[in-house]
Amino acid sequence: MYKIFLQADQASPMTNGSSDYTIYFLVAIFVIFYFFMIRPQNKKRKQLNEMRDNLKKGDSVITIGGIHGKVVEVKDDTVVISVDANTKLKVDKSSISMDSSTKLTEENKA
DSSP: OHHHHHHHHHHHHHHHHHHHHHHHHHHHHHHHHIIIIIHHHHHHHHHHHHHHHTOOTTOEEEETTOOEEEEEEEOSSEEEEEOSSSOEEEEEGGGEEEEHHHHHHHHHHO
């Protein structure tokens, strides 16, 4: 029984040293996760919101559902897009996924 207590006392100094490395390792993983996952996603979201705020009449857009059209009218939260000669759809700005010109430049980069 005394042997178990002695072994526990000997292990405690080693535990403090290894816990420091564990904390450093967790901090390093968080930093890597931030720079490779969170920061690029925030940047992409900011660009998308900026594109939605700068929509104007005549822009070609694609909705999240895949509908292609031209902007006819822009309001605060909604956009009216012309899909065909006589077909107009009123959609939320949040459903606009990209500008067609943005899509073309992304395809050229690839």
